[in-house]
Amino acid sequence: MRLSRYFLPVLKETPSEAQIVSHRLMLRAGMIKQSSAGIYSWLPLGYKVLRNIETIVHEEQQRVGHIPMLMPTLQSADLWRESGRYDAYGPEMLRIRDRQDRDMLFGPTNEEMITDIFRSHVSSYKDLPLTLYHIQWKFRDEIRPRFGVMRGREFLMKDGYNFDLTKEDALHAYNRHLVSYLRTYERMGLQAIPMRADSGPIGGDDTHEFLVLAETGESEVFYDSEITDLTFGEREIDHDSHEACQAVLEEFTSRYARTDETHDEALFNQIPEERRRVARGIEVGQIFYFGTKYSEPMGATVQGPDGKPVPVHMGSHGIGVSRLLGAIIEASHDDKGIIWPEAVAPFHVGIVNLKQGDDEADAACDALYAQVAALGLEPLYDDRNERAGGKFATMDLIGLPWRITVGPRGLKNGVVELTSRRTGESEELSPEAAIAKLKEHFSAINLPGKGV
Amino acid sequence: MRLSRYFLPVLKETPSEAQIVSHRLMLRAGMIKQSSAGIYSWLPLGYKVLRNIETIVHEEQQRVGHIPMLMPTLQSADLWRESGRYDAYGPEMLRIRDRQDRDMLFGPTNEEMITDIFRSHVSSYKDLPLTLYHIQWKFRDEIRPRFGVMRGREFLMKDGYNFDLTKEDALHAYNRHLVSYLRTYERMGLQAIPMRADSGPIGGDDTHEFLVLAETGESEVFYDSEITDLTFGEREIDHDSHEACQAVLEEFTSRYARTDETHDEALFNQIPEERRRVARGIEVGQIFYFGTKYSEPMGATVQGPDGKPVPVHMGSHGIGVSRLLGAIIEASHDDKGIIWPEAVAPFHVGIVNLKQGDDEADAACDALYAQVAALGLEPLYDDRNERAGGKFATMDLIGLPWRITVGPRGLKNGVVELTSRRTGESEELSPEAAIAKLKEHFSAINLPGKGV
Incomplete structure (x- = not known):
């Protein structure tokens, strides 16, 4: 591209509304423009990086056999009434009424909709395992959107959903996602550490958040410094092998690493003092196993090998695609500006x-x-x-x-x-x-x- | 892809709710699933075709120098109040109130937002010409959504906007879009005929719609049969040349071809009778020149060569990305199913x-x-x-x-x-x-x- 034919509106002044360096640099580099609170237009340079990150996520999802599709942004409230989350979800859900007076919402996540697709089309255990994912714009009506694309209201997320016959198979899908995510973030030049976390409104007991260490992170994190020596590298993993994926999970999660939500001071203090670290982190992804939390109330069952219907075991797995731009810049910049890792550079x-x-x-x-x-x-x-x-x-x-x-x-x-x-x-x-x-x-x- | 590992939920029965063949075939081939009236999930096979079409549109836009970016789905009502369209737009606009009681809307088109981006960042004629485009989900709250993705409520559209110093330059941008669109549709295996049309709520005098002939088309069209002999083919056009683009426009629009909105019976009857055709067409794109309709009220001016501010001349240009799947199937199928043109095949x-x-x-x-x-x-x-x-x-x-x-x-x-x-x-x-x-x-x- 010739700059004389491009649209790169860099700013000379540092915008006063931006509190953190990634937000300042994205505005100065002409990557984004705020259109309303927490809602951004992606100017050409920002859009190119967004697409690169999206493409890496697609490629790494498909590498491990996950199947791409696309669900719409708007959802019917009825689906969320089935799971019980329509009332449970707070004011962060953007509720909409259409011209026929039907209750709709701008999807903040898609567990209900994907479960509906699954139950409409899959009836036999022979069609499992199955993992579907999409990359789509989501909306969460944050009361105080800030930090640019790091805590926006309209944001791009990859969310994937696994459907399995047994808990064991679903935990394999969980582990496979962990493996895939480690590779995904490293490809973007990021070290994202899986940490035990809280499951929040998604539900379930097993969940890890992936955090990038950065002073401007929204979460306080506690970890054993040995964990930052681990890299996934160029390993070739058989993604169908339960053992191989389980081994990676154990390697990357056996050391203490937790967000403040699940932090346990007594456990933490068992680490030798010189390895204890308290820092801040930016959440760039999260994986969940939640069993039959959605499949039971919504009737997503398959006929098992014995002919009897069983509710499927599910998990959901997210990567914050648009917020990754902010996270990468927080982790990779200097006084003069951004330093893009090669694989995401515009x-x-x-x-x-x-x-x-x-x-x-x-x-x-x-x-x-x-x-x-x-x-x-x-x-x-x-x-x-x-x-x-x-x-x-x-x-x-x-x-x-x-x-x-x-x-x-x-x-x-x-x-x-x-x-x-x-x-x-x-x-x-x-x-x-x-x-x-x-x-x-x-x-x-x-x-x-x-x-x- | 191995089918045993894919998700291809084909239907044996013909779905009763589908009135036209493309809708029936998309449902039967497991390409889409309706989630609410006029809102669809794109199942894996449908998503692959959608992405191929999107990629072709991107490639053909960039071939002629148009610059990709991305605007958000939700817009502030304030922008639309500036242009006067907030009140003018009817109930097809999905109006939303956020938790702070601000009036928002799900964008049906982006003239206001792109004009706002332009006026914030461009101040000199030296930065012109400029054409920005994006491919983003739009919403129009159709009273009676039908025909599957052909007349959905949430739909994917490419919309591009040109900014030029003079009317002449803007008409060149219009012609360049026409050239680019001819090539785009042919690459998808479609013959889309540019026809004189009505500008509707976008405004302006110069507008052509691109129509694919099909019995199920929503528009009645009137044309000289000679026009269907024209093909763009593999011509190499200098897209910066006003003359070269003008010549293509003249070649493809000099024969009579109009939608019912602009049909002129007397003119039509001047064509030799054996060449007069009345048929139906599916609209797959439209180009507009509307001069200063948005730039004047919204203050999108640049400093001209003489130092004086002048409002820019603009146009907007759309391709119905998601509806193209329906149009292609309407134009290319038989009793057994779909016949994909190679370039879009999943x-x-x-x-x-x-x-x-x-x-x-x-x-x-x-x-x-x-x-x-x-x-x-x-x-x-x-x-x-x-x-x-x-x-x-x-x-x-x-x-x-x-x-x-x-x-x-x-x-x-x-x-x-x-x-x-x-x-x-x-x-x-x-x-x-x-x-x-x-x-x-x-x-x-x-x-x-x-x-x-």
Whole structure:
């Protein structure tokens, strides 16, 4: 993309309404614009990152065999009356009356609707196991929306639902989600720690929240420092194997790690003092096993092997897609702006022309642009007539992983400058060598949209 | 995908509530499930087609330089009060009050919101031309939703908005959209004819609707039969060229083609009688030029070359993404089911194993599955223990372009059967020859998600 043809309304001033760094940087980088309290438009740059995160979530869900679908945003109140949650849910549920005076609501989650789909179409244990998921806009009418997309009212969430014949199978689905989530977050450059949590209005006994450590986190968390040494890495896991998934769960949840809701001071104090950590975390996902909480009242049964009807065991599993942008920025920025992890970056390489209109510089930039694109990467070429300082500041603010700086002086010596946003290090290289280095660097990265 | 691991709840009976063939077939093929009147869940098969259509629209928009972003579903009533449309819009607008008693609405369209974004961020003519678009769920509270996704209440639409300094530039944007839309629909296997139409609540004088001819269409249309001979084909158009885009507009709109809203009997009768056609059409898109209708009341001005503020000239341009599924099925089906055009098909090749459990047949199917996937195509392998007749009926119903039938008898002779869903023709070929034929066939097709 050429910046002269793009819409990137960066702000020079720091917006006063933003209290945390991710919100400030998303506004300054022209990624979002608030349209009403807690409701945002995703401007082109923000939308690109949102799509990358969404694509990674899709790919990782499908890698483990979960099936994508899509439920609508508006739901009938009747479904929620069946589960008993219509009255139980508080004022955070946005209730709507349509022109026929029917009670509707903007879905905050989809347990009832997916259970309705299941009971309408599945009648035999032979059709299990089954895990369906979707990525759809949700609404929670927060009394005090804040922190930008981190605590918005309209937000994008992946929510998935497993249906199993037995508790054991459903716990395997739970473990498989944990495995998949570990991989998903790492692909985005995040360390998200599974912590024992409270199940809240979803219900159930087994639940883990995934938290990214950050000073601005809304939850206080308590953990054994050993847990931050764990990484999932490039393991190949057989997702159908109960044992393999159970082993990952045990590895990642055997050490103490809890949110304040489930914190147990006595247990915590059994950890050697030098490993005890109290910090803050941003919740980026949660998995639940809740057995037959919805299937029983809503009559979601299947015929078991013995011919008798049994209510299915279920769980639900969520990833906060839109809030992940905030979490990633909280975890990865500096004084100059955002530092995108490669896999979610809106563009991979920024090209800065120091002398727009100079024939040689323009031609070199055009050639680099084509070569970066030929690698399957997306370049953003700042082809505006602006001072170099302004161009650099914009590139640093929007946080592209790499910058190639092209100017007449360097070209005389046959070199351009390749700069890493993360380390700040620059190298003078021939254009060919710069492209070769980018090629090698990105060959190790699993970019979204290239297939799983 | 293996069918044993998929969720494809096909129906044996024809649902009585569905009045038109696309609605019946979408229900029978397990593509959608109604959750409330005019509101649907997209089951896995339907969701895959929806995504393919969405991807084609994205790719064709970006091909001509339009910039993707995303606006929220809920909007503040205040914005609509500025344009005067809050009161003008009838009961089809779903009005909502949040917990703070603010008037909100579920957006039926986004002229106000995009104009607000524009006026907040753009102040100079140098930033023009600019066309932003998004693909987002909309809501229109139809009094009588019907025909499935063709006239639903919650529906997915691409809506794009151009901002230009002059009327001439804005008319070029209008023409560019027309060019892009012709290409978009053809890529989906549809002939959509631009017809002069009425602008309705969007406003403006210049507007064309794109209509797909179908008996079940909601609009009566009148046209010169010569227009159906026109195809856009693989032309390479310079989208920045006013002349090139204008020439396409003239070619495709110079013949008589109007909806009943703008039909002129006297003009129509000037066409030679044998070329006069009266038929029905399904509206799948519409483009508008409306000048300063929104920019003036909402203060969306830029500083012109002379330093003086001028309101921008705008247009808006919509494609009915979710309703396109219905339109495509109306245009492409037979007694047995759907016939998907290749570019939107949920899977490209069905593999039917006539004797599941037979070692040789299973191995041959597994090998074909891997080879189809290696072509970059998506196979759907019916690996269930079902009768051949049931498997064929399902494949015909869901309409995959090609079917490979594998059985022990054929394998003894070294052949499998390759069947075209569209022509019904079958060939016995070696597995290698079948794969080679599929490779050649699909090499001519611009599948979504492979890059523009």
